[in-house]
Amino acid sequence: xxxxxxxxxxxxxxxxxxxxxxxVPLDDLLIVGNTGDDFELYGLHISPDLDxxxxxxxxxVDEAKGYGVAGDTFHFLDMLKRLGFETWFGLGDRDLAVHVxxxxxxxxxxxxxxxxxxxxxxxxxxAKLVPMSNDPVRTKVLTGQLRLDFQEYFVKRRAEDVVSSxxxxxxxxxxxxxxxxxxxxxxxxxxICPSNPVLSVSPMLSIPGFRDGLRxxxxxxVGVSPxxxxxxxxxxxDKVMASLGFEASAYGVAxxxxxxxxxxxxxxxxEPHRTSIETLGVKATVTDTVMRSAxxxxxxxxVVANV
Amino acid sequence: xxxxxxxxxxxxxxxxxxxxxxxVPLDDLLIVGNTGDDFELYGLHISPDLDxxxxxxxxxVDEAKGYGVAGDTFHFLDMLKRLGFETWFGLGDRDLAVHVxxxxxxxxxxxxxxxxxxxxxxxxxxAKLVPMSNDPVRTKVLTGQLRLDFQEYFVKRRAEDVVSSxxxxxxxxxxxxxxxxxxxxxxxxxxICPSNPVLSVSPMLSIPGFRDGLRxxxxxxVGVSPxxxxxxxxxxxDKVMASLGFEASAYGVAxxxxxxxxxxxxxxxxEPHRTSIETLGVKATVTDTVMRSAxxxxxxxxVVANV
Numbered sequence: 001x002x003x004x005x006x007x008x009x010x011x012x013x014x015x016x017x018x019x020x021x022x023x024v025p026l027d028d029l030l031i032v033g034n035t036g037d038d039f040e041l042y043g044l045h046i047s048p049d050l051d052x053x054x055x056x057x058x059x060x061v062d063e064a065k066g067y068g069v070a071g072d073t074f075h076f077l078d079m080l081k082r083l084g085f086e087t088w089f090g091l092g093d094r095d096l097a098v099h100v101x102x103x104x105x106x107x108x109x110x111x112x113x114x115x116x117x118x119x120x121x122x123x124x125x126x127a128k129l130v131p132m133s134n135d136p137v138r139t140k141v142l143t144g145q146l147r148l149d150f151q152e153y154f155v156k157r158r159a160e161d162v163v164s165s166x167x168x169x170x171x172x173x174x175x176x177x178x179x180x181x182x183x184x185x186x187x188x189x190x191x192i193c194p195s196n197p198v199l200s201v202s203p204m205l206s207i208p209g210f211r212d213g214l215r216x217x218x219x220x221x222v223g224v225s226p227x228x229x230x231x232x233x234x235x236x237x238d239k240v241m242a243s244l245g246f247e248a249s250a251y252g253v254a255x256x257x258x259x260x261x262x263x264x265x266x267x268x269x270x271e272p273h274r275t276s277i278e279t280l281g282v283k284a285t286v287t288d289t290v291m292r293s294a295x296x297x298x299x300x301x302x303v304v305a306n307v
Numbered sequence: 308x309x310x311x312x313x314x315x316x317x318x319x320x321x322x323x324x325x326x327x328x329x330x331v332p333l334d335d336l337l338i339v340g341n342t343g344d345d346f347e348l349y350g351l352h353i354s355p356d357l358d359x360x361x362x363x364x365x366x367x368v369d370e371a372k373g374y375g376v377a378g379d380t381f382h383f384l385d386m387l388k389r390l391g392f393e394t395w396f397g398l399g400d401r402d403l404a405v406h407v408x409x410x411x412x413x414x415x416x417x418x419x420x421x422x423x424x425x426x427x428x429x430x431x432x433x434a435k436l437v438p439m440s441n442d443p444v445r446t447k448v449l450t451g452q453l454r455l456d457f458q459e460y461f462v463k464r465r466a467e468d469v470v471s472s473x474x475x476x477x478x479x480x481x482x483x484x485x486x487x488x489x490x491x492x493x494x495x496x497x498x499i500c501p502s503n504p505v506l507s508v509s510p511m512l513s514i515p516g517f518r519d520g521l522r523x524x525x526x527x528x529v530g531v532s533p534x535x536x537x538x539x540x541x542x543x544x545d546k547v548m549a550s551l552g553f554e555a556s557a558y559g560v561a562x563x564x565x566x567x568x569x570x571x572x573x574x575x576x577x578e579p580h581r582t583s584i585e586t587l588g589v590k591a592t593v594t595d596t597v598m599r600s601a602x603x604x605x606x607x608x609x610v611v612a613n614v
Contacts, residue, residue, distance in 0.1 A: 043411030073382050079404035083429040093400040097386035100407075104350030122390040 001028045002188035009034045009200025010049040011066035011234050012226050013193030014056035015291040019301030021127050030183045035131045036139035036203025037150045044099040058123040069094040088156040113177045132204040135174035139203050140167045159236035163243045171206035184213040192223035196237040197256045214260035222263040225250040229269035254282045263307050308335045309495035316341045316507025317356040318373035318541050319533050320500030321363035322598040326608030328434050337490045342438045343446035343510025344457045351406040365430040376401040395463040420484045439511040442481035446510050447474045466543035470550045478513035491520040499530035503544040504563045521567035529570040529611055532557040536576035561589045570614050
């Protein structure tokens with residue numbers, strides 16, 4: 001079978017993926033996770049988007065937050081605070097096990113692809129998840145005079161700064177992870193999950209060969225707009241797109257991806273954008289895109305897999 | 308002032324030290340901790356004896372167990388188990404913060420001495436604690452055909468194997484930590500804490516120059532017997548001494564240290580050994596050596612500091 005490739009950020013992507021794994025045969029699915037948000041904290045390698053996807057597909061994610069492990073505790077973090085450390089990043093005690101194990105694997109010389117495969121096996125996640133790259137690409141947010149690490153911008157400063165530009169440090173030297181370009185080339189369908197175009201998907205697109213691969217693929221490239229009624233469902237996608245000169249709308253999302261996007265799934269609230277999106281040469285399908293339940297995820301995934 | 312140097316293993320030593328820090332001016336005290344039990348677990352550097360001493364002096368130790376942090380939880384370990392790891396070493400969630408921070412410091416190139424000083428500062432431990440060495444010395448226990456790591460013997464296999472010999476891997480290349488030999492040379496008093504002679508004190512003695520330093524020092528070298536009435540108060544000191552050909556008694560402890568020991572504090576139960584100990588040229592003081600409370604620790608520390 002020709003593969004289905006899903007390009008995924010964090011929470012929004014994971015919600016769609018929990019449906020997609022029920023709709024697409026697992027052997028045919030390759031999930032490519034954003035690692036532009038990866039960072040080191042207390043010497044541990046943290047891959048927030050890969051973790052969100054793994055926890056969601058393993059059925060252990062904290063549903064209310066969309067990330068972290070359900071029912072987790074924060075005693076490690078309390079102790080770090082007592083030791084005098086800053087503790088703005090919420091590392092749960094159970095969550096920590098994954099970071100420690102990943103860090104140990106990388107320390108032994110495993111690639112992030114290999115470590116991710118091992119963690120998926122340990123968590124009984126059957127879908128194939130790979131990082132976008134085994135090389136470090138680090139999203140940096142420029143705001144005023146500051147150049148912020150992604151997590152500093154996003155978690156510590158709650159995405160409240162006005163973003164003047166975004167850079168993907170290391171992207172020019174990074175290679176897509178093994179198998180990614182090949183899968184994109186052979187794919188029947190490529191899904192751009194409802195993730196932040198600038199902060200979650202662009203780190204992938206910044207890697208040499210990645211965007212060209214999408215443009216040249218014969219696959220049907222289907223996106224789901226993360227912007228509904230002019231607002232991001234979660235996170236700062238709307239603000240960031242606007243401050244970088246993109247329209248914070250379903251149309252803006254289509255425009256952002258227009259060089260490789262064939263089809264965009266937009267919310268009922270965005271029906272008025274359908275015509276303008278189609279003038280870009282992108283087909284638009286209007287449906288309910290807000291995923292409040294696992295059933296919503298399956299229903300939307302079916303649309304994504306069949307348009 | 309001439310320093311007081313305390314050679315310390317884990318739980319028994321920590322109980323004496325919590326008294327000693329009240330009896331000896333802190334500026335004059337140097338605690339030298341055994342690191343023969345140190346090991347790597349899940350990529351983390353763990354120093355069990357240094358931790359026990361730090362937690363005890365910080366007032367956060369789990370009093371009932373003698374190690375670990377009071378009221379700690381084990382959710383990290385539960386998750387590791389879920390991931391398929393062996394989890395025989397009890398890493399608490401709060402405890403883990405110290406291991407992660409230490410590992411990060413060592414990874415940045417700090418020595419174990421420096422990392423220990425930093426952790427003591429963070430935990431508000433005012434006494435000066437140093438590892439016996441910044442070089443790896445690893446206690447290995449030979450039993451039957453097996454060569455066990457110390458923690459494997461002690462924790463995983465519950466010290467149930469008959470020990471045929473003990474080696475201190477790396478000792479011949481190790482140097483005492485900075486300041487240790489100098490303090491031993493200048494010391495007014497050297498305290499051998501009530502720790503396992505073979506498994507907690509001998510790793511130090513195995514380091515070139517260490518035992519000679521004790522022999523040559525003008526200090527009064529005072530030990531506290533960890534064996535009371537022929538039994539170790541905690542751990543396998545009695546069994547290990549016996550299987551290595553030492554008498555498992557207060558006399559056996561005096562014999563073990565006779566080349567540098569001036570004075571041994573023994574328990575009331577061991578009064579009958581007094582005469583035979585003194586034939587070794589070691590003075591013996593008989594008192595209650597079992598420390599059930601902080602007050603017991605202070606009382607015994609006063610004896611140790613004043614004989």
